[in-house]
Amino acid sequence: MNDRQQQLQQALAAKGESYQPRTRHLNSDGSPVYINRLILEDSPYLLQHAHNPVDWYAWNRQAFEAAKTADKPIFLSIGYSTCHWCHVMEHESFEDEKIAEYLNQHFISIKVDRENRPDLDVTYMTAVTLLTGQGGWPMSSFLTEQGQPFFGGTYYNPEEFLTLLEQIVPLWNDRRDDMMLHAAQVTAAVKDYDSATHEAAKITSSTLNQTLKTLLKRYDSNFGGFSGTPKFPLEPTLLFLLDVLRRKPNDALLKALDHTLQNMAQGGIYDQIGGGFHRYATDAGWLVPHFEKMLYNQALLAQVYCQAYQLTGKSFYARILHQTLDYVLTDMSNPDGAFFAATDADSDGAEGSFFVWTPAQIEQVLGKTLANFACDVYGVTQQGNFEGRNILNLPQPLSKFATQRALDFADVLKTLELIKTKLYQARTQRIPPLRDDKIITAWNGMMIKAFAMASAIPGNAHYLDAAINAADFIWHHNRQDNGQLWRCHLNGHSSVTASQEDYAFYADALLSLYDRSEDPIWLDRAEQLSNTMLALFWDDQAGGFFMNAADLEVTPVARPKESHDGAIPAGNAVAMEVLTQLARRTGTPLWREKAKATLTCFSGAIAKQPEGYTALLRSISQLQNGEMSNIAYHNGGAIRAQATLELGVQQTLLLRICLTLKTGWYIQTPSHSSLQLTCSAPSKSVKFLDIRYPPASESRTSQTLTIKARLHIEQDHEPMPDQLLRLALKIQACNNQACFPEETLRLCVSFGELLPLKFD
Numbered sequence: 001m002n003d004r005q006q007q008l009q010q011a012l013a014a015k016g017e018s019y020q021p022r023t024r025h026l027n028s029d030g031s032p033v034y035i036n037r038l039i040l041e042d043s044p045y046l047l048q049h050a051h052n053p054v055d056w057y058a059w060n061r062q063a064f065e066a067a068k069t070a071d072k073p074i075f076l077s078i079g080y081s082t083c084h085w086c087h088v089m090e091h092e093s094f095e096d097e098k099i100a101e102y103l104n105q106h107f108i109s110i111k112v113d114r115e116n117r118p119d120l121d122v123t124y125m126t127a128v129t130l131l132t133g134q135g136g137w138p139m140s141s142f143l144t145e146q147g148q149p150f151f152g153g154t155y156y157n158p159e160e161f162l163t164l165l166e167q168i169v170p171l172w173n174d175r176r177d178d179m180m181l182h183a184a185q186v187t188a189a190v191k192d193y194d195s196a197t198h199e200a201a202k203i204t205s206s207t208l209n210q211t212l213k214t215l216l217k218r219y220d221s222n223f224g225g226f227s228g229t230p231k232f233p234l235e236p237t238l239l240f241l242l243d244v245l246r247r248k249p250n251d252a253l254l255k256a257l258d259h260t261l262q263n264m265a266q267g268g269i270y271d272q273i274g275g276g277f278h279r280y281a282t283d284a285g286w287l288v289p290h291f292e293k294m295l296y297n298q299a300l301l302a303q304v305y306c307q308a309y310q311l312t313g314k315s316f317y318a319r320i321l322h323q324t325l326d327y328v329l330t331d332m333s334n335p336d337g338a339f340f341a342a343t344d345a346d347s348d349g350a351e352g353s354f355f356v357w358t359p360a361q362i363e364q365v366l367g368k369t370l371a372n373f374a375c376d377v378y379g380v381t382q383q384g385n386f387e388g389r390n391i392l393n394l395p396q397p398l399s400k401f402a403t404q405r406a407l408d409f410a411d412v413l414k415t416l417e418l419i420k421t422k423l424y425q426a427r428t429q430r431i432p433p434l435r436d437d438k439i440i441t442a443w444n445g446m447m448i449k450a451f452a453m454a455s456a457i458p459g460n461a462h463y464l465d466a467a468i469n470a471a472d473f474i475w476h477h478n479r480q481d482n483g484q485l486w487r488c489h490l491n492g493h494s495s496v497t498a499s500q501e502d503y504a505f506y507a508d509a510l511l512s513l514y515d516r517s518e519d520p521i522w523l524d525r526a527e528q529l530s531n532t533m534l535a536l537f538w539d540d541q542a543g544g545f546f547m548n549a550a551d552l553e554v555t556p557v558a559r560p561k562e563s564h565d566g567a568i569p570a571g572n573a574v575a576m577e578v579l580t581q582l583a584r585r586t587g588t589p590l591w592r593e594k595a596k597a598t599l600t601c602f603s604g605a606i607a608k609q610p611e612g613y614t615a616l617l618r619s620i621s622q623l624q625n626g627e628m629s630n631i632a633y634h635n636g637g638a639i640r641a642q643a644t645l646e647l648g649v650q651q652t653l654l655l656r657i658c659l660t661l662k663t664g665w666y667i668q669t670p671s672h673s674s675l676q677l678t679c680s681a682p683s684k685s686v687k688f689l690d691i692r693y694p695p696a697s698e699s700r701t702s703q704t705l706t707i708k709a710r711l712h713i714e715q716d717h718e719p720m721p722d723q724l725l726r727l728a729l730k731i732q733a734c735n736n737q738a739c740f741p742e743e744t745l746r747l748c749v750s751f752g753e754l755l756p757l758k759f760d
Contacts, residue, residue, distance in 0.1 A: 024050035045081035053100035119548035128152035150183035201607035224260030235300035240614035268391035275327030291345035299446035313752020316760035337469030343436040356389040445505030452512035460624035501571035544601035573615035587636015632745040682722035723752030
């Protein structure tokens with residue numbers, strides 16, 4: 001046994017007796033026939049392939065040196081642990097001994113977890129898309145020893161894959177010069193694709209209006225949504241539309257968004273029993289999902305439904321928000337409070353088997369009477385809607401269900417909770433989907449922000465504790481002594497150099513914690529991370545942030561900049577938002593300068609196709625017009641304004657705007673000239689009765705000033721679709737040295753949280 005084999009055997013032994021090799025190639029004692037280098041990695045996806053007969057390498061210098069020494073091309077396979085078609089290709093091709101033998105003889109094979117290395121994923125996905133016109137996972141690429149791609153695709157069945165390998169080998173051996181020239185051309189195209197986005201242009205209000213028109217043209221008026229089939233939620237787009245609506249009422253846009261969110265939450269893409277969202281729907285009507293659940297979907301859609309509840313006052317949206325967050329706390333959290341990455345689509349040998357039901361299974365759990373009710377409400381039939389079984393969904397809104405059957409609505413909700421509890425407990429006895437237990441810094445950042453946002457809703461204060469626990473975990477486990485971040489944490493070990501998005505999303509989360517807790521430690525940590533992000537990823541020549549640092553062990557052929565919308569908001573968009581928030585909270589000019597430079601870097605690409613950059617458009621709105629929430633900052637954080645509403649007597653609402661001033665700061669003359677509040681309501685049914693300002697005598701002596709207003713809500717009206725008060729506060733701050741220019745702070749506050757006039 002040579003040294004490498006001994007090392008691999010020791011790594012296998014260290015897994016313990018409970019370890020089950022994922023392979024069909026087993027010895028009589030149950031031990032794996034094959035062990036490759038991936039047994040040494042701490043990525044669940046790579047470990048899934050540790051017992052393939054393929055002689056896999058991870059992405060490292062050793063792999064590229066082996067390719068150079070052996071004079072072989074590189075086969076690069078990129079996927080992730082909960083990817084259904086990645087599993088299929090593994091089973092069909094990478095477990096096939098004949099295919100593995102051919103790969104081992106003629107190629108150096110590298111396996112990459114796209115969730116660990118998003119920079120590699122973006123670089124080679126760009127190449128595959130340029131070569132074939134489409135992308136996806138598993139991604140299959142062929143590279144030179146310098147990492148330059150010369151051919152690529154996605155999933156191949158075993159016959160296609162072996163044929164492709166047999167075609168590439170003679171080309172590599174006999175037409176090397178042509179292959180190298182082609183690889184250089186593809187690499188140049190990848191680099192040009194990225195650099196072409198750096199032409200400056202002016203982003204105006206017409207850009208925003210054109211984006212809204214384009215998105216509304218794409219809107220599916222039958223089922224909701226802004227994409228074709230398969231149907232993705234497109235969270236960056238939803239968050240952009242919500243930001244637009246928070247700033248200004250728009251009935252057509254609100255109707256489209258409301259219809260979309262209602263149908264998503266009623267559909268099979270939402271787990272009606274356990275809570276949380278599957279990644280996308282394979283049909284137009286949101287019924288049949290691809291059953292994997294990603295942490296980032298839960299985080300971003302929790303933010304979406306939180307804002308939708310505040311905007312519309314629909315209690316149904318609050319219900320979806322709470323169930324999604326509680327699902328994450330129950331099923332996707334480690335004991336120390338951090339959040340796991342994903343759960344698989346497959347379980348018990350089939351996709352979706354954990355989530356689907358037959359009428360007989362439901363009756364066995366609930367009994368006949370309750371089962372009849374459950375089948376009625378969830379659209380369960382004998383023929384089923386998915387391979388003879390049923391994906392539970394709500395074919396109609398619950399209020400309509402109750403009305404049509406002359407049932408008390410409160411009783412319907414109570415019965416439904418009983419049904420869900422019983423079915424959930426029964427479902428726990430099934431073989432669950434594989435869970436990817438790695439803790440990704442960026443995705444935890446998104447989830448922390450979701451919990452922080454939800455904690456602002458009355459009665460949800462406990463969610464702030466969940467956000468703080470996770471933020472502390474990342475700070476203490478995924479942060480190195482030099483201040484740089486690790487991207488991943490698995491089984492007590494942190495690894496993988498963090499990408500730019502890790503810094504951006506985590507800093508964004510810390511700023512949310514600062515806003516909700518007012519604890520300056522979160523602002524200080526956000527500044528530390530942002531300084532490190534600038535040092536590692538900032539492009540001094542063109543502006544904007546690279547995805548990866550320049551000093552990696554193996555530098556990819558390109559340093560991409562993430563700006564276009566994807567499954568999650570682009571790293572540059574989030575960074576721009578962070579920089580803008582830091583400028584408002586600290587007054588440090590650097591932050592605003594870098595935010596403006598980021599806008600300049602990507603403005604040309606935005607102007608050409610703005611609907612593809614909705615996350616950046618949202619960040620631009622914050623840069624140019626300020627944030628839009630119930631909290632705002634003036635003069636570099638010298639004054640903090642927070643708007644709150646309370647329910648008064650006789651259909652009145654009490655609005656308070658609390659102004660917290662740092663030591664040494666005051667308002668010159670709190671009067672209608674230098675401290676002025678104007679309010680706009682979404683309906684004539686909301687009337688402002690009076691506004692009271694703090695007396696002038698308090699301005700120099702108090703660190704807290706309060707503006708008070710009373711509003712009246714008419715009783716006899718249709719439920720208002722928009723339940724936000726939009727506030728404009730003109731304010732001028734002074735200290736002992738000077739008085740600073742007046743500024744108008746924009747705030748919004750929801751009265752729908754206090755007057756839940758509708759459920760769905």
